[in-house]
Amino acid sequence: MSAGPATFLIGQSAFTAPPLEPALYLVATPIGNLSDITIRALQVLAAADVMACEDTRVTRVLLERYGIRRRASAYHEHNADSAGPKLIAELAAGRSVALASDAGTPLVSDPGHRLVEAAIEAGIRVVPIPGASAVLAALAVSGLPSDAFFFAGFLSAKDGQRRTRLDELKAVPGTLVFFESPRRLAASLRSMAEVLGDRPAAVCRELTKTFEEARRGTLAALAAHYAEADTPKGEIVVCVGPPLAEEPASAEDTDRLLLALSAEMGASRAAGEAARMTGTKKADLYRRLMELKGDAG
CATH class of the missing domain: 1.10.10 (Arc Repressor Mutant, subunit A)
Structure with a gap:
């Protein structure tokens, strides 16, 4: 249950959050800059009867920034089997539950979809509270076509499996968007260049944060750069342009x-x-x- 009055702060001004109807609320949170939070998201985080998040330590920083004093329970891939049914029970009892990600929109590369599936099966209303998204932020600054895109999440750390997956994605008629680990970035870019061809691409790092960077070039050029550079730091999104037009047969x-x-x-x-x-x-x-x-x- 929420602790204390349902209020939040923006600057020095205090606001009261309106009561919520019973439902599962999927709350998008900032991907770096804590100012990238919507007023509606703050209202839900303050007023929900129950709040769940991936890492309570990460979410506590956001809550403290906006003067929201309440406890949050953890819901992540390691405890979903036990935490999920408890949250469904709260919802079934007529309470409101807010599910927040560590950063960005819930259900993107996290286990939240399992909770949503269970809620839908139980006839419980699910409400999106949209906001920041690393996928869309990277796509917007990449300079690559955005009329059609495919989010492919993280590639495998194993080279063979990574190449197999890239081969499956090779014919997708749109921009490909990946999350990537700093340690695997150079190897993944090399695999992409060899399997997908030397397409235009962008490596977007630390979006919305102090050292935000968008490095653009061909996959081969980017692979060469990161093979020589020090291991980059921070969260990384890689955008790869659509398939290159083939030369007509002579x-x-x-x-x-x-x-x-x-x-x-x-x-x-x-x-x-x-x-x-x-x-x-x-x-x-x-x-x-x-x-x-x-x-x-």
């Missing part, structure tokens, strides 16, 4: 392809298969194949 390559396919199948089927592989119209390829066969005859 006329000679297309002719060789048509002849090779026609040796294995009929002319019409060979032209259709070549059309699928090259993006050229089947009728044009069939006509060209007939010309090639006529020349050969």
